[in-house]
Amino acid sequence: MRFHSPAIQYFHAVRRTGSIRAAARVLNVASSAVSRQILKLEQEVGSPLFERNARGLTLTTVGEMLARHVMNVLQDLDRFRSDVASLSGAWHGTVSIACIESLTESVLPDLIASHRGRARRVSFTTEVKGSSDVLEALSRGEADIGIAIALRHPPDLRQVALKRFRLGALVAREHPLARRKTVTLEQCLAFPVIQALPELSIYHLLQPLIAQLSETPEPAIQANSIDLMRELAARGVGVAFQTQLGIGRLSRDSQLVFLPLDNAGSPVWSDLGIYVRAERTLPAYTESFLQELVRELGERERRENVAYPQTS
């Protein structure tokens, strides 16, 4: 199904790879063919689309505009294809997800497994990144659905849903804090803490709170892996901070205890946003999964608020 002129496809490949020859390799054509199509495009637009650096190509301003258009075209073509396919009953396609690490423990594997159980022809691609990288991948068209901490998102993205989860401390069952219902930051800082590095979004959630305190204690351990932090906390090394989402049902049968965090008497929230490219209609199978994702996250949000009712 090759509706669109080769120039469109070639341009897209060159933009992604950042090089004409690399694009030619991906497309299985001669580099000269790619080069010519790009030149032809630039002639028709009347303005260069790339800046030729010795080491490859970089988009110019008009190039970025065209990139946006081409992305819209190709993504909408995907949707059209899926619409036609779903007409003959066969759903197949790939849902591409970019998300932060909190989802990998329980939410995403559960959802994907259950969805694959019902629609086996739909495959998945997931990539774990930092919050800002998630939004960036989405903007560049490298993912269909993005889940990230709800910061200010760029205007070319649309926030489909916003769910808030409580931030909390994670300690071993034998930890002195383990018997409390909730904890404050000060209480936690009396013990060795396992601090997240700036590349994790938890860092940016806790940083403003820590800055409010009179003293900024030395963290015992710094890490950039949610998993590692959790395992360290289970071994009694110290207090880790995570959203309840990252724990799932693990907290029941494991050595870990989750303690909702309070600050100045009110809970500390972590806002999770679900994002999609704004200028786009999703394929049916992607839309379907998106609905389930929103529903599931809403369900978890509700369940947690029952388990840890707001104190205020």
Add this chain to the structure above:
Amino acid sequence: MRFHSPAIQYFHAVRRTGSIRAAARVLNVASSAVSRQILKLEQEVGSPLFERNARGLTLTTVGEMLARHVMNVLQDLDRFRSDVASLSGAWHGTVSIACIESLTESVLPDLIASHRGRARRVSFTTEVKGSSDVLEALSRGEADIGIAIALRHPPDLRQVALKRFRLGALVAREHPLARRKTVTLEQCLAFPVIQALPELSIYHLLQPLIAQLSETPEPAIQANSIDLMRELAARGVGVAFQTQLGIGRLSRDSQLVFLPLDNAGSPVWSDLGIYVRAERTLPAYTESFLQELVRELGERERRENVAYPQTS
């Protein structure tokens, strides 16, 4: 600037004209070329796109799906072009408007004139239709902006704004009703009335109210032109019904008086919706005009509510 494969453009032309030969004439190519491109498209999609009737072509279900995709592509191409053009400072393009007749007296000419005064390179195409035809033209991609009575709109359209205006009676200055501040339907029906035909949206606004009355009096005159109805009312022929919008400042220095309509003690509203295709990003110049349109209608809505404050 011809990025896209001829098949796309040909398909678009065939869909609009409903005939291969007619499309060929529009495109200035031989009909055989168009025919082949369509056949090639159908082969690549793997399913017929048109039903061949003896008198022309009609879209099949997959054809309609492709039509939607092609429309998205071509409209987004327009936006890209305008983005590039606005980069070099020169705004030019065409804003295509479909609207109901109420706007033609004052709102639209005022706005277009003022906009052309500032951006002379932007041209306009306006088409006056019935409310449902406005929405249909928008769906088919034949207009960029639509203004219609706010009925239930199809899901592929987006309601940008919703403004409500009072419906009222229009009578000559010497008419017995002219001294009143407001009127009810019963009071009007005591006199000869100029009734709108079903093709005008006013008909559908008044019909449910008339049905509530005990008797349905014979209308003196039926017409399908807002203008004609206004002129008839000015000559004292009878009572016409219109939204305040259709009158503008004419009511001051003319023979006409506008009397807001009350029904069961509360005003009768006419909801005006501004619509845009949902799966679409507007070109900069269109977006700019749209903003002004929304602002202007909001302004008029506010002004009228001052002139005729709500009685309830």
Add this chain to the structure above:
DNA sequence: ACATGTTGATGCCGTTTCGGCAACAGCTAT
């Protein structure tokens, strides 16, 4: 400073695609 590997651009040439002309079959309305 030199060699090497990379980048994108070009000239040449065979293949593919596209478009125009004319003729065809199918249908409709007069």
Add this chain to the structure above:
DNA sequence: ATAGCTGTTGCCGAAACGGCATCAACATGT
């Protein structure tokens, strides 16, 4: 039955495309 419309199909010239080899320009490594 005739005339007028429809879409389709061979045939052929023109335009576009892709592949190969080559070139100049630049970066990197020795």
